[in-house]
Amino acid sequence: MKVYDPKTIEKKWQTIWEEEGAFHASENKEKPKYYALIEFPYPSGQGLHVGHPRPYTALDIVARKRRMQGYNVLFPIGWDAFGLPTENYAIKNKIHPKTVTARNIARFKKQLQSLGLSFDWSREINTTDPSYYKWTQWIFLQLFKRGLAYKKEMAINWCTSCKVGLANEEVVGGVCERCGGKVERRMKTQWMLAITKYADRLIDDLEDVDYIERVKTQQKNWIGRSEGAEVDFQVAGKPLRIYTTRPDTMFGVTYMVMSPEHPYLEEWKDRIQNYEEVQAYQQAALSKSDFERTELAKDKTGVELKGIEAVNPVNGAKIPVFISDYVLMSYGTGAIMAVPGHDTRDWEFAQKYHLPIIEVVAGGDVTREAFTDIEKGTLVHSGFLDGMQVEDAKEAMIKWLEEHRIGKRKVNFKLRDWVFSRQRYWGEPIPVVHCPKCGYVPLPEEELPLLLPEVESYEPGPDGESPLASMTEWVHTSCPRCGGPAERETDTMPQWAGSSWYFLRYMDPHNDQALASKENLQYWSPVDWYNGGMEHTTLHLLYSRFWHKFLYDIGVVPTKEPYQKRTSHGMILGANGEKMSKSRGNVVNPDEVVEQYGADTMRLYEMFIGDFEKAVPWSENGVKGCRRFLERVWKLQEMMTPEEGISKDMETWIHKTIKKVSLDDESLKFNTAIAAMMALVNEFYQKGSVTRGEMRILLLLLGPDAPHITEEMWEACGFSGRLYQQSWPVWDEAKTVEDMITIAVQINGKAKGTLRISKDADQAAAMTAFRADERLMAQIEGKTIIKEIYVPGRIVNVVVKG
């Protein structure tokens, strides 16, 4: 027998699979389909790190198993290649981002291929390819035509020293990450997508999909649906509209708070006696992010609007009005009614500014803290609401408000519309022209793709406009509608755009008539299993579901939801338990692991490393252990005997293992599936032999995890065909349990021994066995049995007294 030499074997089988087109999804639509999807990588300059292969290997195992189960499997790969890091690298090194991207992709591709992942490389896509982004632009036009893309004034982060707009990530501790300059919020007109129009459906349709629970919860909370009321308070002769989830507490309102950006402030500037102070506060608020502003721990600040007074519509009370930065213009109406007795932030604010706190829901002590429990509590000091429970009082108040035309029921969402513009070069150009006469005019579809022009410099312009703005020739164009002079949009799309629909393109990646053909969309939709990082649970997942629902509405795609099943993997950390990063110096390069131990060992370790859903540190010794296991599997060849069947004493072992591996691979428990195979191999070693029939099963089970070594052994053992073409083994449930089993015995709930009984024994039989056991009986001598508990196949518990 040859020694196990992964380098030779892996190269050999990767070439054979490639030549045989082993993993190409078939265009034959007779077979049942299975679509397994991983999040396509961003081809960064650092190359692959060992975190990438974790989800890829997991779904590779699923894909390989599904092929063995008779499915036509689509398991594709591509590149999410637009983005900030590439652009910043290009600026710094004066290389075209296109060149950087091509180089990074080549490297990633080589690395991924060395792992033996069964991707269908014939369907590879790239979001920066004009034949791809043509359809990203096409989708944008459809959104625009249906009024879901619109322009709005939005605050952006502005570095006062670089004079460019910054991503939130580039703002560190309130200053520019690059130059340390002061960052402030500056208003800019931005393209927005009206995702909030889909908020209800994005929540409700989660009912129909199989996402792990924490992903569903996270999505719901992010969308943040709340039911309450909008109410108009009369302030300085105008109705000031607020949103509240607690209309029942309206009798407890002792002041109001407006966002510093509220448009009324400008209108009231002659009436506000301390307008200068207000302006100073507005300036200060500009330099803070929403995140800093709403932080609960921080000291509440605010300015009272002197000369302005509000009237509480329920009781006519005159109350002061403040501005404070904890009220955001982007949520609700930008103004709130403050009920310090029953809202924590309001309570703290009231304490600081010595504002009255009125208890309107009994049950707590509002002199000590806000009482916010809505489950228990009875309304007091609240006129017609007195004596009601919170939920009833809410309804009663809404009814009252609607009758008096002061307010109305209103559902609100935390979700905000999607800011879709970037003042950047390396993104899809937005296919819209601004005409002085016709306004924003979409480019005709036949002019797509609107190519990203070559520019001299990728630096954003001095006023924060996109680098494209300096391309005067490109910018000056004619209006598609009236033919007059017009200007192109110079902002580009965010990276999210290309990744919001990529899974559709895989279904028909070379189609130039449509984003994918109807037949292919019909056959492959939806994605059966999508695995990705928890960090994409709110944004990417929500954005792509939104686009998909929109495409469904306009008849492009056949399903309401893009992904039938969504799971999530944990991060792989450095050996020191910290996040892997270049600056921490704890990055492990998969190339070195493959070079030293082989791709199969790498794959096996990635799956065996720990709980798939949890973050886990990398361990070189763990890798060695996996290599050792593969060596042991390899050496089984030396003790193989010629019987094609399974020996009698191994029957239970084999069937138990088939069952364990089959089920565990479906529920992300790859680690225990591998543990079961290790235990089986240990058993072969204990026996000192393995039959051909047993070897066959082991290779089939291990195949998806370690495809190269098993394919090689399959051939070396003289089994016919290729391993990847075989059927997945099935287990016989009856053979997974021995006839005689060992169960635990407890006395008063404490483990005291075991019993050998038949697996079908009833309680009487179990107790007979118990009484026949002298050692156990000795322990209850002189005591009275007051209860006997028997859980078949599990345990006997005898409760004694005395």
Next chain:
RNA sequence: GCAGUUAUGGCGGAAUUGGUAUACGCGCUAGACUAAGGAUCUAGUGUCCAUUUUAGCGACUUGUGGGUUCGAGUCCCACUAACUGCACCA
């Protein structure tokens, strides 16, 4: 801060979902083979205690403190710590 999640040996983790806690792997200890072992094989390995007249049907143990139950790592309540996301990173 808000939202979500997690906590089990020296380490990664397992536990049929309320039924013998620590499977499997790493590490460690001893032995075998060997010129050698950082290769391989065999045995052992939660903590404490007892047993040297012998290896136990002994006590304790799943972040902390309570509770429910014949029985709790698992369920409930209160705490603590850590991780992820927070809308222009992807």
